[in-house]
Every structure is written in structure tokens, then in C-alpha cells.
Amino acid sequence: MYTKDDLKRHLAEMNFFPWDTVLVHSSMKSIGEVEGGADTVLDAFSEYFSDGLLIFPTHSWATIDEKHYIYDPEKEPSCVGLLTNMFMKRPGVVRSLHPTHSVAVLGARAKEFIEGEEFATTPCPRNGCWGRLIEERAKILFLGCPLTKFTFVHGPEEWLDIPDRLAPNAIDLKIKMPDGTYLDSRFHKHQCSFGNVSDNFGKLTEPLIAKGIAQRGKFGDAECIIADAARSSDFVIRLLQTDPEIFNDPSPIPEEYFAVRRKMKISPSLLACDIANLADEVASVSNADYIHIDVMDGHFVPNISFGLPIVEAVNKATDIPLDLHLMMDNPSKYIADFAKAGADMISVHYEIDEDLSSLISLIESFDVKPAVAIKPKTPIEVIYPYLDRLASVLIMTVEPGFGGQTLHTECLDKVRKLRNEIRRRGLSVEIEADGGINTSNLAAVSRAGVSIAVMGTALFNENDRQAFIDRCKG
Ligand code: DX5
Numbered sequence: 001m002y003t004k005d006d007l008k009r010h011l012a013e014m015n016f017f018p019w020d021t022v023l024v025h026s027s028m029k030s031i032g033e034v035e036g037g038a039d040t041v042l043d044a045f046s047e048y049f050s051d052g053l054l055i056f057p058t059h060s061w062a063t064i065d066e067k068h069y070i071y072d073p074e075k076e077p078s079c080v081g082l083l084t085n086m087f088m089k090r091p092g093v094v095r096s097l098h099p100t101h102s103v104a105v106l107g108a109r110a111k112e113f114i115e116g117e118e119f120a121t122t123p124c125p126r127n128g129c130w131g132r133l134i135e136e137r138a139k140i141l142f143l144g145c146p147l148t149k150f151t152f153v154h155g156p157e158e159w160l161d162i163p164d165r166l167a168p169n170a171i172d173l174k175i176k177m178p179d180g181t182y183l184d185s186r187f188h189k190h191q192c193s194f195g196n197v198s199d200n201f202g203k204l205t206e207p208l209i210a211k212g213i214a215q216r217g218k219f220g221d222a223e224c225i226i227a228d229a230a231r232s233s234d235f236v237i238r239l240l241q242t243d244p245e246i247f248n249d250p251s252p253i254p255e256e257y258f259a260v261r262r263k264m265k266i267s268p269s270l271l272a273c274d275i276a277n278l279a280d281e282v283a284s285v286s287n288a289d290y291i292h293i294d295v296m297d298g299h300f301v302p303n304i305s306f307g308l309p310i311v312e313a314v315n316k317a318t319d320i321p322l323d324l325h326l327m328m329d330n331p332s333k334y335i336a337d338f339a340k341a342g343a344d345m346i347s348v349h350y351e352i353d354e355d356l357s358s359l360i361s362l363i364e365s366f367d368v369k370p371a372v373a374i375k376p377k378t379p380i381e382v383i384y385p386y387l388d389r390l391a392s393v394l395i396m397t398v399e400p401g402f403g404g405q406t407l408h409t410e411c412l413d414k415v416r417k418l419r420n421e422i423r424r425r426g427l428s429v430e431i432e433a434d435g436g437i438n439t440s441n442l443a444a445v446s447r448a449g450v451s452i453a454v455m456g457t458a459l460f461n462e463n464d465r466q467a468f469i470d471r472c473k474g
């Protein structure tokens with residue numbers, strides 16, 4: 001049973017601010033049991049957005065037509081759910097005079113926001129309430145309902161004159177004005193030859209989340225999606241300019257339309273270099289973002305590699321930050337030494353027998369960035385409790401111990417999960433992947449959400465390593 005305070009806390013956890021402009025598409029039944037029911041839900045919203053604009057759609061397109069041609073904002077029910085019908089009757093809430101796509105608004109600027117809607121001749125004109133969400137930098141909350149409710153997308157379709165969206169003939173409507181008079185309206189309703197185009201808006205979910213334009217959240221039991229109106233509009237406009245028929249069928253949006261080209265940071269793994277020429281090898285990767293040094297103890301992993309003297313030597317040879325990957329048991333004994341030797345970031349493995357929380361504090365106490373590494377078979381969720389204290393999570397994409405192995409692609413599912421969790425919580429933790437990365441899988445690694453790629457064999461096999469690093473950075 002959720003209380004009003006629980007629900008307000010959920011709004012805060014979804015990174016809403018009291019001064020936000022937010023439009024809510026809702027499904028009351030998805031929220032679960034709430035003490036005081038729907039009224040409590042609306043109280044939570046109204047109190048939370050005390051300094052902003054709270055907007056619920058109160059569409060009447062399902063009832064208004066040439067037979068039922070008078071739109072009376074006081075009486076016409078909303079056809080989009082219980083919460084909207086309750087919200088528009090609350091004190092202080094004003095409802096716009098748009099005959100089919102009205103909104104109900106609460107907030108100091110509510111009256112100004114709904115101004116002029118009675119003159120609309122189409123569902124979502126650019127200078128009407130739906131278009132105004134862009135200037136408002138509004139957030140659109142899908143509370144327990146899918147993106148097939150994304151009314152806002154009708155806007156860009158309308159503004160770009162996408163064919164087969166509006167009825168060619170206007171119908172005559174009357175709008176009851178606040179002074180009791182009736183205003184004549186010649187109005188074009190939605191009309192689409194293949195059914196309801198919004199049934200296909202659901203395919204925006206994946207691309208909007210992949211591009212960081214929308215985030216997932218939770219309100220009561222309800223799964224939520226929060227989309228940025230302005231950025232959604234930019235994205236949808238670009239899609240429609242590429243393919244005006246993109247929403248004519250439910251097939252997924254092609255990946256190349258939303259591939260995110262991020263800058264990749266490269267961390268060369270010295271395990272693959274020629275140690276006899278350490279200084280030259282380090283100099284050959286001078287445009288790298290980090291230098292990755294694998295410390296193996298022959299116990300946690302069946303191999304022995306570098307220790308303190310190598311870290312000190314590399315630190316002398318370069319100004320590039322050192323990224324230490326401790327594949328060892330009992331790292332707490334050595335962290336002070338590694339910090340002194342010049343480590344900028346230290347990853348300790350989740351799978352060792354020491355208390356992770358104390359290790360993170362210990363690493364931080366030397367002003368070194370704390371990171372946690374996990375082996376391929378360790379589920380990613382185990383590090384979630386530590387996430388807000390970490391600078392980076394190192395996801396091993398091979399079994400630790402040796403360079404030159406093949407990347408386990410299933411580890412990229414963990415990267416995706418982690419990326420979503422980081423986004424959901426609004427954190428800025430890096431995701432580092434280590435093992436088997438080369439130019440044929442780098443794009444997939446990047447798309448999954450990795451921001452630091454450790455590269456050993458693939459990089460040190462190259463002659464011109466700086467050019468290779470530049471190419472990989474993207
Ligand atoms: C493996 C090490 C990796 C390794 C990566 O246990 O943690 O850093 O050097 O090398 P490649 O890129 O060759 O897989």
C-alpha cells in the first residue's frame with residue numbers, strides 16, 4: 001500500500017524537480033494500491049510540482065464529431081482515463097478550449113499556457129499546447145502506459161505535413177466559451193487509412209532510451225518512461241524527414257537511425273606490449289586516455305604479471321592516467337603502495353574475499369578513483385549497491401588472467417543493463433570493458449554502453465598505434 005509520501009519520493013527518484021513542466025499520460029490501475037486511492041495520487045503530483053506546470057491530457061476526440069459537435073470544457077468527459085477526469089475537476093485546474101485534444105493544467109502559469117486553444121483547426125498545431133511543450137522543455141511521463149499514448153508525436157507529423165494523418169474535410173464544431181457564448185470552429189480531425197497511427201509510436205521506446213532522450217522509472221508499481229519533449233521532437237522530426245512513412249507500420253526503427261556515436265576512451269593494456277621496451281611502448285600510445293596495468297597474483301588468477309616497480313616505472317614514463325586492474329586477493333594490503341606508485345584509478349575484483357565497501361573507502365582515501373571489476377559469470381546486479389560510490393565499473397569480457405582471448409558477447413548484456421541502471425539513477429559512472437576488444441567488435445561494445453575500452457593485443461599488434469587509437473576513439 002503506497003502513501004502520498006512514497007509517491008512523492010518516487011517522483012524525486014525519477015529526477016523530477018518541483019519547477020518542472022510535466023505532462024502525464026497515466027493508467028491508474030498500474031500504480032497498485034494507494035492509501036486514499038486516485039485522489040492521493042493527484043495530491044502527490046499537485047504538491048510535488050508546486051512551482052511548475054502539471055498537465056494531464058483530457059482528450060475528447062473519441063466523443064466530439066459532427067453529430068456531437070459542441071465541446072463544453074466544463075462537461076465533456078476526457079476519453080483518456082480516470083486520473084485525467086478527476087484532475088480536470090480539481091480546484092485551481094484549468095482546461096484548455098481545444099475541441100479534441102485539450103489539456104488540464106495546474107500551476108501559476110496555467111492560464112497563460114492554455115491560451116488560444118479555441119482557435120486550433122487541427123489536433124496538435126505547433127503554436128498550441130502540444131507544441132508549447134518544446135519551449136517549456138517539458139518532460140512527458142508515461143505512467144504505467146506505453147508510448148502508444150505519445151500524443152505529442154502527432155505534432156511533428158502534423159507540422160511536417162505527413163500525408164494520410166488528417167481528415168481532408170473540416171467538420172463544423174462549436175466551443176462553449178467561459179462567458180457562455182459559442183465559438184464556431186472548422187476542424188480537421190485525425191484520420192488515417194490504416195487504422196490508428198499511434199499504435200506504432202511504441203517503436204520509439206528503444207531508440208529514445210538508447211539515445212538518452214527517455215529514461216525508465218517507477219511510480220508505485222507502475223513502470224514509467226520519462227521523455228524529454230524537445231529532444232523527442234528533434235528525433236522524431238529527423239526520423240520523419242528520413243522516412244515519412246516510418247510510423248505506418250509497427251516494424252522496429254532501424255538501428256542506424258539511432259546509433260549513438262559516443263567518444264570511446266582507450267586504455268591500452270600493457271600486458272600485450274614489449275616489456276623490454278616499456279618506455280617506448282608507453283610513448284607509442286601517448287594519445288591514449290588511460291594506461292591499463294594488469295596486476296596478477298598467481299592466486300586470484302592463474303598467472304603472474306606486473307607489480308609495483310612496473311607501475312612506478314610507467315608513472316615516470318608518462319603523464320597519462322594509470323588504470324590499475326588488480327586481479328589479486330587481499331588488495332587492501334597494497335592499495336596504499338599502488339596509490340603512491342601513481343595509480344589514478346584502481347579496480348578491485350568483486351569476487352575476492354574482502355569487504356568491498358571498505359576497499360572503496362580505502363582507495364578513495366588516497367584520492368584515487370575507485371572502480372570494481374567483475375568476471376564474466378558474475379551478475380552485474382551485485383555491484384548496484386556500490387554504484388553511486390564508483391568512478392567506473394570494469395566488466396571483464398574474457399576470463400581474467402591472459403591477454404589475446406576472444407570477447408564473450410553475452411557480457412555486453414551486462415553492459416546494457418548497467419548502462420540503463422546508471423541512466424535511471426542519473427549517475428555518471430564509466431563503464432570499462434576489458435578483454436578481446438578489437439576493431440570488429442568495438443562498435444557493438446560502444447553501442448552497448450562502454451565508455452572505456454581496454455585494448456591489448458589488437459592495439460599493440462599495430463604499427464601506428466596513435467592512428468589506431470584515434471580511429472578507435474571515434
Ligand atoms: C586479462 C586482462 C586484460 C588483457 C586484455 O586478464 O585483464 O587487460 O590484457 O588484453 P586483450 O585486449 O588482448 O584481450
Ligand code: ZN
Pocket residue numbers: 269292293294325434454
Ligand atoms: Zn585488465
